[in-house]
Amino acid sequence: MSMLIRRSNLMVPVTNAKFAAGAWRHGADAITLDLEDGVVPALKAGARELVKDAVAVAGKGAAEVFVRVNKEFLVADVEASTWPGLAGIMLPKVESAEDVVEASDALTSAERRHGIEPGTLSLILLLESANAVFRVREIIAASERVSQVGLDESDLSASLGISPVAEYDPFVYARGRMAIEATAAGVEPIGIAHPLGTLPRLLSGDDMLKVATDSKNLGFKGIICPHTSWVSSVNTAFTPTESQVDFYTQVRDVFAQAIAAGTAAVPFAGRMIDVPVDEWAKVVIATSTACNLRDAEKQTAMEAASV
Amino acid sequence: MADHIAVHRSGLTMPVVTPRFIDNAWRRGCDFINMDLEDSVPQHMKGYARTLIKDAITNVTKGGAEAFTRINHDLVLADLEGIIWPGLAKVNYPKAEYGEEIQLLDRIISRLEQAGGIRPGTVEIGADIETSVGVANAYDIAAASPRVREFGGAGGYDMSRDLGVEMFVGFDQFVYGKGEVELAALALGLEPHTAPFTANTTGSVGDPDRAFREAEAARKCGFRVGGGLHPNVVEPQTRGFTPTQEEVDEAHQVLEQYRQLEVSGETWAETDGNIIDRYEAARARKLLDWSELCAARDQEKAEAFARVEAAEA
Numbered sequence: 001m002s003m004l005i006r007r008s009n010l011m012v013p014v015t016n017a018k019f020a021a022g023a024w025r026h027g028a029d030a031i032t033l034d035l036e037d038g039v040v041p042a043l044k045a046g047a048r049e050l051v052k053d054a055v056a057v058a059g060k061g062a063a064e065v066f067v068r069v070n071k072e073f074l075v076a077d078v079e080a081s082t083w084p085g086l087a088g089i090m091l092p093k094v095e096s097a098e099d100v101v102e103a104s105d106a107l108t109s110a111e112r113r114h115g116i117e118p119g120t121l122s123l124i125l126l127l128e129s130a131n132a133v134f135r136v137r138e139i140i141a142a143s144e145r146v147s148q149v150g151l152d153e154s155d156l157s158a159s160l161g162i163s164p165v166a167e168y169d170p171f172v173y174a175r176g177r178m179a180i181e182a183t184a185a186g187v188e189p190i191g192i193a194h195p196l197g198t199l200p201r202l203l204s205g206d207d208m209l210k211v212a213t214d215s216k217n218l219g220f221k222g223i224i225c226p227h228t229s230w231v232s233s234v235n236t237a238f239t240p241t242e243s244q245v246d247f248y249t250q251v252r253d254v255f256a257q258a259i260a261a262g263t264a265a266v267p268f269a270g271r272m273i274d275v276p277v278d279e280w281a282k283v284v285i286a287t288s289t290a291c292n293l294r295d296a297e298k299q300t301a302m303e304a305a306s307v
Numbered sequence: 308m309a310d311h312i313a314v315h316r317s318g319l320t321m322p323v324v325t326p327r328f329i330d331n332a333w334r335r336g337c338d339f340i341n342m343d344l345e346d347s348v349p350q351h352m353k354g355y356a357r358t359l360i361k362d363a364i365t366n367v368t369k370g371g372a373e374a375f376t377r378i379n380h381d382l383v384l385a386d387l388e389g390i391i392w393p394g395l396a397k398v399n400y401p402k403a404e405y406g407e408e409i410q411l412l413d414r415i416i417s418r419l420e421q422a423g424g425i426r427p428g429t430v431e432i433g434a435d436i437e438t439s440v441g442v443a444n445a446y447d448i449a450a451a452s453p454r455v456r457e458f459g460g461a462g463g464y465d466m467s468r469d470l471g472v473e474m475f476v477g478f479d480q481f482v483y484g485k486g487e488v489e490l491a492a493l494a495l496g497l498e499p500h501t502a503p504f505t506a507n508t509t510g511s512v513g514d515p516d517r518a519f520r521e522a523e524a525a526r527k528c529g530f531r532v533g534g535g536l537h538p539n540v541v542e543p544q545t546r547g548f549t550p551t552q553e554e555v556d557e558a559h560q561v562l563e564q565y566r567q568l569e570v571s572g573e574t575w576a577e578t579d580g581n582i583i584d585r586y587e588a589a590r591a592r593k594l595l596d597w598s599e600l601c602a603a604r605d606q607e608k609a610e611a612f613a614r615v616e617a618a619e620a
Contacts, residue, residue, distance in 0.1 A: 137443070172482060172483070173483060173486075175483075176482055176483020176484070176486075177483055179439075179470060179483070180439045180442045180443060180470075180483055180484055180487075181439070181443055183439035183469060183470055183471075184438075184439040184440040184442070184443040214476075214478065216471070216472065216473075217472040217473055217476045217478070217480050218472070218480060219470040219471060219472055219480065221471065244473075259349045262324065262349065262352065263322055263324065263325055263347065263348075263349065264322065264346060264347045264348055264349045265321075265322050265325075265343075265346070265347030265536075267512075269510075270509055270510060270511040270512070270513070271510040271511070271512060272512045272536050272537075274346040274347045274464075275345070275346035275347075276346055276463070276464035276465045276468055277464050279464075279465075279468055280464060280467060280468040280474075283468055283471070
């Protein structure tokens with residue numbers, strides 16, 4: 001099974017011509033063109049007209065391109081987004097399995113009209129209410145198209161009446177529940193560690209890398225980036241480090257020697273290496289390889305597009 | 308709570324195929340020995356490993372420890388048929404994900420108990436939660452058989468691989484899953500087997516000070532079940548899960564003060580900044596009960612040791 005590498009997903013309002021035109025230069029694994037909260041109501045109709053060209057431009061650096069649709073304008077937004085190069089849509093404010101089925105049906109019908117193979121377009125779901133967090137299992141299971149699910153912590157705060165502060169993390173449970181339920185269903189959970197989920201802002205390189213690394217260790221597979229400055233830290237954080245790859249390569253060697261000697265439990269570096277450690281070592285090494293391939297693919301595309 | 312409260316403060320998991328571990332296991336003084344057929348046994352030795360269990364049960368229990376066996380998730384029938392012998396107290400089933408798996412285990416164990424003349428219901432099932440599917444189905448799994456008496460997990464290497472997180476980070480990456488399994492256990496009246504977060508950035512399995520701090524922290528959060536991989540952690544775990552003399556004395560004082568309170572007809576009183584009420588009294592009684600169980604268990608083990616020494620003299 002090929003590994004999905006969608007570490008950073010850069011969100012840009014499709015109506016901001018400068019951002020939409022430059023998004024491909026930042027090395028994000030995915031770019032999401034926003035028709036929803038990033039676009040004021042008066043501009044919604046006009047924004048749809050911009051999507052076709054914006055999808056093509058955003059894909060120049062080999063990023064997967066998504067469009068965040070308005071739940072209340074689902075059909076019109078999906079129709080306006082279905083152009084060559086679209087990877088899928090991001091569906092906000094999901095409240096029920098029915099919402100997901102409706103979006104999936106809209107994609108099926110768009111695929112048919114545009115001669116795209118059925119089931120190609122992917123869904124990223126955003127949970128923004130207590131109800132959605134509670135119903136996460138049925139929501140995720142509602143469509144095979146669902147590739148990722150995330151919390152919109154700002155909207156969740158509003159839904160719960162929380163005025164977030166950096167000192168206290170209000171969403172330990174919500175994040176944990178989503179990470180477990182998504183992983184159990186074979187869907188990637190995405191999200192960011194406190195406080196950047198509720199209070200997104202710019203952080204310096206090291207601080208950003210720390211928060212992004214914590215996010216990975218909460219079980220998330222990627223982060224939606226509202227700022228271009230997040231992208232490179234996020235890509236780095238979700239890519240195994242060289243020292244991790246070295247360590248786990250040694251683990252695999254030590255374990256293989258132990259098996260040959262008749263035991264599957266062997267002490268190494270103060271730890272006990274057995275099957276699950278060796279299995280994790282395989283994951284780390286395979287993830288590293290897949291990340292490097294993805295980065296090379298984007299690099300090649302970006303260089304070609306820059307000429 | 309279960310009628311019989313087991314005392315499983317300390318234990319060692321060891322590959323049953325390594326004779327120097329098994330032969331010395333009885334000397335370690337743990338409450339249980341978990342003989343592993345799973346992750347510490349190479350694939351090509353699985354069949355051989357099973358044949359060692361019968362004798363190993365006798366061997367590892369000489370010092371008063373209970374004998375457990377961890378079977379393979381994918382070799383349930385063959386493993387169970389090889390290991391259900393008198394003296395086996397518990398089968399640990401790794402990567403439990405569905406209640407149906409536990410029901411199947413229960414049926415096979417019941418048949419084997421009957422065939423082997425073992426009292427029905429003797430063999431406990433440890434349903435180890437090590438994946439996100441297991442966490443998602445925690446309640447169904449814990450409720451699937453009366454043989455499940457201790458229930459927990461939701462941490463460790465398998466869980467870390469399933470979630471894609473590193474093991475030794477500075478925060479509790481498993482907090483949600485641990486909470487879910489604890490709630491499932493308590494809702495069903497089972498003994499919860501999990502622990503509060505204590506940072507461990509080295510991954511060391513043989514640090515006695517760390518083991519003591521961890522066990523003490525777990526006990527203060529209401530947990531009583533331990534277990535580890537290195538002989539160095541046995542004594543610190545046993546100690547960490549056992550109430551101290553000072554705590555026992557305090558509990559007696561609390562109960563004495565509560566008795567006086569009942570005489571006076573008051574529902575609560577404050578002495579030296581501490582509240583005395585029926586909740587504190589219940590807590591004190593529970594601590595004293597546990598302290599007595601621990602003392603009885605230590606006595607059993609001491610007697611077993613003495614018997615081995617007498618036999619060898």
